[in-house]
Amino acid sequence: MRNVFRSPHYGDDILIQMDVIGFGSLLIVMLIGLFSGLIMGQQMARALRTYGAIGQIGYVVSVALIRELGPVLVALLVAGRNASGIASELGSMKVTEQIDAMRALGTDPIQKLVTPRLIATAVTLPLLTIIADFLGLVGGYIIAHFQFAVPFSQYWVPAYQNLAYADVAEGTVKPFAFAIIIALVGCFYGMRTTGGTEGVGRATTRAVVVSSIWIFVTTYFIGAIFINMR
Amino acid sequence: MSEPEILRFENVSLRFEDTPALDQVSFRMIPGETVIIYGAAGSGKTTLLKTALGLLKPDSGRIYVFGEDVTNFTEPQWFPLRARMGILFQEGGLFDSMTIAENVAYPLLNSVAARASNQRGEVEEKVRQALRFVDLEQTLDKFPSELSGGMRRRVGIARAIVTEPRLVLYDSPTAGLDPITAYTIISLILKERDTLNASALLVTHRFQDGHLMAKFRYNPSSGQIEAASQNGGNAARTRFFVMNQGRLVFEGSLAELAAAKDPYVKKFAK
Structure with a gap:
């Protein structure tokens, strides 16, 4: 981690990696975000209507997406796309x-290859998560409004007002932690590759599996910390 | 020890698990000298080069580069030293995602030493000059995969000399090449030695490579390779080592190599 602050800095490599990891994942992250909101809205609205609480749909979707689903889904997607890409390239x-x-x-090679990927992932993953969260909320609204006739303000006001600062903090800390996991796991397995092309395949698989597991373990512990802080 | 040393190994040993890769290797090189290392595959030639570059750490013994004891150097301590050395890897070691121009410019733009000194001007001219040296200026925008094996080695030579290093290490520069291309590569190494006066450590298993280095010189006025005089010049400062199972089993001149009685050493004498 101390390499992040050590000279020399390869700024051009950081920008290239931000383009590859961030911009390259943008479209698929937008799709995942939108559809996770649509799915959540669809499932939650049915359950809430049973209890006559359809007005809470915005709150439920926003809390679930911002605290947990947005960061985890985006991180898993980026892990599949970029932890594997980093491991296979290195x-x-x-x-x-x-x-x-x-x-x-x-x-x-740590400064030239690892640090730019770490910084680029740490910057772009939280931004991608914010985009996915927003589109997820839009997806939830589409279902709530067009299928269950929930008015605009009845969806968006609880979705915004019931969110605590802790929820936003949790939704920001998680992607940052996941970014470190994805970049470091991808680089670790890439830099330790042995055994020719077969070894590259093994490193790629391990990078995705290990980073995905760590994302789930980390989200549990960060979630637990925030729950205890409330 | 009147002349300054450029490289010295003192009883250097290195094992890979149970196999000795280097076994009590000792030698010294002085500026302007050319050392040819012969040996069968797996005799420790490449390991010796990598140890000289600090890519591998010895288990025991001491290594001196440009007069500095580098045995216990950390990776960051090696970077400024490596900037004064050039290396040609066996397969060229080019970065396949970069163009030829980017590959040759790499040490000028990316090394820790270059970044620290911030001397990034004139890069394009230096890159063109280095590629012109190996007669490949027309390949600037191509990728390594678009070049033949021999051309990739020539680009590797351009990259190795672009910083005008004082010591250049060549790892089997002619391995796997046809005789004509191999001759071209050795001619370029001769040209580099005789125009830049850099010391060279060349690992090979082909007798012809060492013979050319010891008996021929580059004539800058004619631009041709010609027989060298016996009295001086860089050709006369060529020494031969033979390695077997990690040990240095022979050290001497071409004449001494030709007169060697050891059956293993004799195999590299013709």
């Missing part, structure tokens, strides 16, 4: 001696 470089070449040419 793994291929490792087995073809490009990382040794980098060291031999006087470049620190």
Whole structure:
């Protein structure tokens, strides 16, 4: 982690990685966000209507999405897309001696390869999560309004007013933690790749599996901390 | 020890699990000298190069680079030293996602030393100059996958010399190449040695490579390779090592190599 603050800084590499990880995941994150909101709205509205609480649909969707579903779904998506991408890219470089070449040419591979990916993921994942959360809320509203005739203000006012600062904090801390997990796990397995192309495949699979598991474990513990703080 | 040393190994040993990769290796190189290391596959030649570059750490012994004891150097301590060394990897070691121009410019733009000194000007001219040296200026915008094996090695040479290093390490530069391309590569290494006066440590298993280095020189006025005089010049400062199972089993001149009686050493003498 201390490499983040150590010179030299490869700013151009950070921008390239932000483009690959952030902008490259944008469309799919928007789709996932929108459809998770549509699905939640659909399922929750039926249950809430049974108890005559359809007016709470905005609150339920916003809390579930912002606290938990948005960060976890986006992180899993980015893990599948980018932890694997990072592991396979660095793994291929490792087995073809490009990382040794980098060291031999006087470049620190941690500074050049790991730090830009870590910073880029840490910056873009929270932003992607915010976009997914917003589109999820829009999806929930589409279902609530067009299928269950919930008026605009009845959906959006509780969705906004009942959100506590702790909910927003939880929804921001989680993607930041997940970003560190995704980038470091992807880089770790990539840089440790051995065994040629088969090894690259193994590293890629492990990066996705391990980062996904850590995302679930971490979300539980961060959730537990925030619940105890309330 | 009157002349300054460029590289010295003192009883260096390194094991990979139970196999000795380097076994009590000792030698020294002085500026302007060319050392040819012969040996069968797995004899420890590449390991020796990687240890000299700090890519591998020895289990025991001491290593001195440019007069500095680097045995216990950390990775960041190595970066400024490596900026003064050039390396040609066996397969060229080019970055496949970068163009040829980006590959050659890499040490000028990305090394820790280059970043610290912030001397990033004139990069394009230096890159063109290095590629012109290996006669590949027309490949600037191509990717390594678009080049033949021999061309990739030539780009590797351009990248190794673009920073004008004092010591260049060549890891089997002619391995797997046809005789004509191999001759071209060795001619370029000769040209590099005789125009830039850098020391060279060249690992190979082909007798012809060492023979060319010891008997020929680059004539800058004709631009051709020609037989060297016996009295001086870089060709006369060529020494030969032979490695077997991690040990340095021979050290001497081309004539001494030719006169060697050891059956293993004799295999590399013709």
